[in-house]
Amino acid sequence: MNEEKLPFSQWNPLIAEDFVKKWEGLRLKAYRCPGGVLTIGYGHTKGVKPGQSISRQEAEKLLRDDLIEHAEGLAPYVTCKLTAGQYIALLDLAFNLGVSAVAKSKTLGYLNSGKLDLAKEGFRSFAKKKIRDRNGNLVKDEHGKQMYEILPGLMNRREDEVKLM
Template identity: 50%
Template sequence: MNNEKLPFSQWNPAVAVPFVKEKEGLRLKAYKCSANRWTIGYGHTRGVHEGMTIDLQTAERFLRDDIQNIVEELTPHVKTPVTEGQFVALVSLAFNVGAHAVARSHTLQHLNNKELEKAKAGWLTFNKVNGVPNEKITNRRRSEVALM
């Protein structure tokens, strides 16, 4: 990973693709995720319905589009330059919990204030599904924090 710090918007969204792919996994048939939402591909939820199927090319396109949307939504809220690892971690977190939740979080506020240890601690609190801590999500948060 590149340790150079750049404005969030200057990182190429493609650098987050491999990490998000690994954490999301690939399913070409719609399924209900742990949050009880219809999901397909690499964690895509918009417009997904029961019985829906896609091919690998569509899954890849959905992922690139979803990551681009996350970057566009987060850009106004990330006020400090970030490393590539921090960029990927932010994208992954927002991909999983929503850009709005990250944008309004104390965790991002700590990162913007260059309080990295507080940001990392806050990161790990995004580990619940329907209010209950989830081991798989906790492990994902730890992997994201390791990038920071």
């Protein structure tokens, strides 16, 4: 592929809008996401109140503002040039997980150093959640390591991101 590569900050965050919409879906009433966080619109979480409702126009504005904010937050950590697809995949990952989780991840380190295959595996590693028992305690294996379960919906999203890379 001979796609143009640009520094992260030279891409327009709004090129990721349709991809994020596809995976987040639109909910005009506040709800708790699988992670237990109050969410509204297209995956917006900041300042959401229980019972809150918004219009489609408000949801669109929140998404655009969130994409810009996430891109600005992630920009200092991305040192490599990216294709449009890589940019969308990385911004979607940060939108889904949070900027700090991506900024300090090995996945971004692999991408920055040009290790694309390892970066793709890193994306896939973000498709699991910690296993807890009935009392909410973290479950560990016989060696004391945290146990995880793959979330099929998240794995589908991660695979869709990897296809862009």
